[in-house]
Each structure stands twice: as C-alpha cells, then as structure tokens.
Amino acid sequence: MLVRVADVFHALDDETRRLVLDELVARDGQTLFELCSMLVTRHGLSSSRQAISQHLAVLEDAGLVVTERRGRSKFHYFDGRPLAVIAQRWPTTREETP
Amino acid sequence: MRIRLTSIFVDDQRAALAFYTDVLGFTKRHDIPLGDATWLTVVAPEDPDGPELLLEPAGHPAVKPYRDALVEDGIPLVQFAVDDVAAEYERLTARGVVFTQPPTDIGTAVVAVLDDTCGNLVQILAMKPA
Numbered sequence: 001m002l003v004r005v006a007d008v009f010h011a012l013d014d015e016t017r018r019l020v021l022d023e024l025v026a027r028d029g030q031t032l033f034e035l036c037s038m039l040v041t042r043h044g045l046s047s048s049r050q051a052i053s054q055h056l057a058v059l060e061d062a063g064l065v066v067t068e069r070r071g072r073s074k075f076h077y078f079d080g081r082p083l084a085v086i087a088q089r090w091p092t093t094r095e096e097t098p
Numbered sequence: 099m100r101i102r103l104t105s106i107f108v109d110d111q112r113a114a115l116a117f118y119t120d121v122l123g124f125t126k127r128h129d130i131p132l133g134d135a136t137w138l139t140v141v142a143p144e145d146p147d148g149p150e151l152l153l154e155p156a157g158h159p160a161v162k163p164y165r166d167a168l169v170e171d172g173i174p175l176v177q178f179a180v181d182d183v184a185a186e187y188e189r190l191t192a193r194g195v196v197f198t199q200p201p202t203d204i205g206t207a208v209v210a211v212l213d214d215t216c217g218n219l220v221q222i223l224a225m226k227p228a
Contacts, residue, residue, distance in 0.1 A: 031171060031172020031199065034211070037202075070198075071196060073219075074170050074172075
C-alpha cells in the first residue's frame, strides 16, 4: 500500500480522530451512527455527525480506516498497516550499536 | 397533546406487515383499503390502545434518497422499547434478522439496530434500572 507518512501523522494529530480509532479497535466495523453514539456516551464528545464524517474521511485518506458496504449500510474498520510502514522506516527496536 | 400514531415508509406493505407482526411480534390494528394501498397500522400486543405505527407506502420520490442516506450511515428511523436487548438480539438473529449494530451498552441503556427488510433501520432499547 502507498502510505504518505505526512497524511498518517496529520490524521493522528487530532484527539477526536484518535478516539475514533480507539472505538474501532474496541469494536471493529461500525456505522457512522454507532461511532457517533459511542463518542457521545463514552467520551462526552458533542461533535455533529457531519464533523465525525469528515474526520473519518481524513482517516480513510491516510489509510487508517477502511470502509465496507454490507447490505445498504457502510461500516468502518481500523487498518494499522500505515503504522507498520512507519515502524519499518523508524524501527521501534534495533540492534545495540557499539 | 399525546402521540397517538407515528409512521414509517415501507417498500411493500404486505411484506412489512409480515415482518412487523410475525418477526417483531406486533399486532395488526387497522388494515383499511385506501386507493391502491391500505391504512395499515400495528400496535404492541400488550398495549393495543397505545401508539400505532403506520406502515406507509414508500412511493413518493423523496423517500428513496432520504432513506438510502440514513441507512448508509446506520441511522435508525424508529425506536422500540424492549425488556432485554441481548435476548431480542438472539431471538431475532436466529430468525435471520440482520443487525447493523449489535447490543451496545451506552451507559443509561442498552441499544441495538436492526434492518426491518422494508427499507428502514430500527433501534431497540432497554433502559437500565436507575
């Protein structure tokens, strides 16, 4: 996959978008409606559905969220591969240097 | 002022009647011929004089784009109270009902969202004891 590192960091540079990813990691495959209700009830967020929809678009552009249509509804899933690409570029563990 | 009746649009009135009675468990209240459709309402069996749900034909051209957009985002058009969301989820999935949101604890209540097969999403809700 083509990962633009700047897009990934930009996508993560927002508390609401980080919470969206937290919610998807907790339960993958959510509709916009479900995500919004989780953000309101668990995190007290009062963002409009339109705002959350825009946040999801940013996450999708960065490759951190993928969507899938099932029936007539759209479900959002977390995709951690862009983070793996970053960790490959700057390894989180490395051999001891003398 | 009281809420006596509310309505949802359904793709097919007969299919909707079957789903809302046989599957969900409501009772038919009115089925009165009205032009090429009927005035078709259902009520909760334990509250036959309570609010009626009108199953209205979805023929108006505004209905499809309106409902498509809501269903895409997972937004339910109507909410029903149940005693136990998890039990209803088990009962209804066993009957082939598709849920777009499994039972979810939202703090004060447990909710879930299902597809009514007639073009709408339905939320079921059980309030938690205070």
